[in-house]
Amino acid sequence: MKSETLILVQILLPLVGAVLFFIAKLMKNQNLRRIVEVAGGIVGLFLPLVILMLLYPMVNKSSIRFFVGNQNPLIGIALHFDGMSWLLSIMGFISASIAWLYSRTAGPKSQEFSALFLIQTFALTATASSADLFNLFVCFEILGIASYALTAFSGKGRAYMAAFSYMAVSSTAMAIFLLGVFGIYRITGSLSYDGIARYITEVYSEGQIVGIGLSLVCIVVATAVRVAILPVYGWLPEAHASAPHAISAVLSGVLIKVPLFALGRFLFLLMSNVSAIDIIFKEVLDVLKFSGTLTALVAVIFALSQKEAKRLLAYHSVSQIGYVVSAWAIASPVAIAAAWMHAFYHALFKGLLFLSIGCVTDAAGSKDVYTIRNAYKTGVVPTVSFFIGALSISAFPPFNGFASKAAISYLHKGSWEYVILSLASIGTVASMFKLSRIFWPIKSKEKIETFTDNPIRITGFWLKFSLLFFSIACLMTGLFAPQIGALAGSLVGSQQNPVSGKLYTFNSLQGTILLFVQGIALYLMVTSPLGKRITHSIEARRPSFAGLLFAFALGLGMLGGLVLLRH
Amino acid sequence: MITFLLMFVLIGSAYALFSRDLLYSTIALSMTSVVSALIFYILHAPDVAITEAAVGAGLSTVIFIWIIKHTRRSDP
């Protein structure tokens, strides 16, 4: 089997799974339908993981570059399947298959849901390995349409509004992405990354440099909408809070990261062989690094002030993606490996948090962090898995958040980003402490509405299986972080292992304890009467529809102005 | 010639956005689709002309009329 065919089979298998689900929808008798559904799930989600294992030796040696259906390089669609796309596909398939298993008991069980879910997974892997601008546009559109429809599956009024505003902002962004593709094709005459890089070297005139710079700004800002960085993250909290739990786990875990690394493949390829455009890239990436770091802090402040559990977690996703962007924007191979590691670990512990909090709030019947108590009665598995997720996200040593956050803060050693990122992690500890209140036993004098009298024990095999899998994965990846760091480094082509060897030194443990003390102190401040007033005022301020578009125009204007001022 | 038709598209879209009655704005929108299909034909792009005519004028008008039938016809 040639490696090209294996790669395309691995990309197209989720589609076969989706077709199986459509066939299952047509079937009349029950058990035949269930068999076809199980077959669809296995073919669509688990078989590609096996193929990825087969592909590892080939990818480890060198990246596989080919044109789909070996068409002519000038017109055909290029695909680069290198270490990065292997890593992204692994991240995508693991969190998608576990979230799908979770939805077998708790989530929507209709065949259309699973078919759209598999189409979304197809779009993830296709985006991860595409090396053609217009093909990237089509993959972003499939990703978008599948996630709008899946967000609306939860049936709540809020979900429709969230899906609508997400759709409006990203289809405007995609129209501007098309303008970027137009600008680049008009100057270089080619759509594939290699073709663009080759023709760009002949760019001399001032006008062409400005033209290319502006189209790159359009493409970067359009992708920034899907990655939810500072100015344009407004759509994410509402969409992730109102989507079904399995979908918010995949949305936060994978869907906001793959576009970032796909954009990285395009930018870093161009930066490596073109000097004239290099100045523009440096500035664009600096701005992205700045806004990524700022996102980490601003989103944690918003997260601290939320009273709804899932919205608190959604703001955390925005802050964690801020971490990933601040590492990714350094653009050195070791930085990209560290960014991927944090993205993968975030997919694991954020998926765990969304799934556990989701089923606990469903069992409690209310979403408000201030009113739920005694959630530990819902069962051992949700409680333990929540605490593992909370400790991972707040970088507690044995769990995986500790290793990846150490890797990122090691990158930023000594610069102001280091200070802001550590402030953000203190905020993370405080908000996780606040979220864990729902598990505390009720004290007699508190008159908060609780569900002590009829604690609904959470049952369902697949639900528990997915929670346990994520918890064990968080623990294992935390313990074996240096090995995973080496794997990521070798695949991305960086000699240095992003995870520094001596992880559990004395001062790092001391730093963690200091972090936790500051976190608890911040938590006490937030729940003080003065703190409550501030948080209520922050929480009441919701991003309005026009505000989303205004932020988008602001971001585009800022970056475009930067390029125009330079020339 | 094309400039004139483009002005027509611009005016039609402006009317579609700012008119009080949604039914008239749907008609204005499908008219702009037909005119842009004509522009594509003039620009030697017959494939895109057929697609724009069939999808833009045909399908999106049907969907917009359906949504108006099931919601409200007049703007606030």
Add this chain to the structure above:
Amino acid sequence: MIYVMGIVSILLLSLVLGPMIISDFVWPHIARDFLLHNGLTDTGASNLVSAIYLGYRAYDTVGETIVLLAAVTGAVHLIKGFPASVHGSEGLPQKPKRRTNIISMTTGKLAPVVMLFGWYVMFFGHLSPGGGFQGGVVLASGLLFIALGREHHQRESKLDRSGLHIIEVSSLFLILLLVSLPLVFGASILENPFSTTDETIPRVIYMIGFNMAIGLKVGSGLTLLGLLMMDMKHDD
């Protein structure tokens, strides 16, 4: 307040998009010259747009069919999941119940012509302008024409939904089959299978097959959406 934000964002956008759109560049003709010479020989289609659309960049077309599939599935699920009878639709005044037979007579005559045109556009997509999508959309409007003309109760008998569902799923399966067909001939995925064998079988058959599969898929998907929108009854 919103108007101020609107004006400011328009100015910002024109600041960035203006110089990009308005600046004058010579349009590259490398691709056009290449296609001019070996577009016909490579894919066998004289319509160069179809040559790109189904030959060189067929992977985009597969992605696009999936976009349409996801949109139609999502829209059908959203519309069907909610019984419309709860809210009287005061959008348009209700049409008088007595239906004149003018409508059914004209649609009866007109529908076959539209359907024929749809099939023609689909089958001759590689020679004359047209192709899978355009043919599918015209076919769907032809089918909806027939449904419009019918009386309410007659509509269910002729155009029952399960028939269309089966067409949609089988055409989707046909597309996946066509995508992997070249493997049988030893070529890679999405490569024209008849390019490796000797010239007896013209290459254009692969493209006609693709056109037909996409046309059927688009046609049945959009007809389902149209039927659902028209009479809001959910039977299956």
Add this chain to the structure above:
Amino acid sequence: MMINRILLLGLFLLGFYGLMVQRNMVKKVFALSIQNSAVVLLFILEGGSIGSHAPIVTEGQTEYVDPIPQALMLTAIVVGICVTALALALVYRLYQKYETLDVEEIQRKANNEE
């Protein structure tokens, strides 16, 4: 040639302004499809500047228009109509639930609902 580009830039900005300012949800979907058609018109208008004949291969003819933007715009038009169809299905469900098409009212009702 320049005037056409300015008109198309105006059409795109009109779509963006309409999407932002119009409170009626159906009008926002209008604005989305206007934006999409503005981009499609720009591609085909610019692509057609290098030739004078439709890209159907006929003997002795070399002055064809660039077929690549046309093939790309077929995809963009279909994607635009898919986004419109899904958006209107969402507007339909929102209307069934909140009895209004006004974005601010819906957001107000959604906020104080939870």
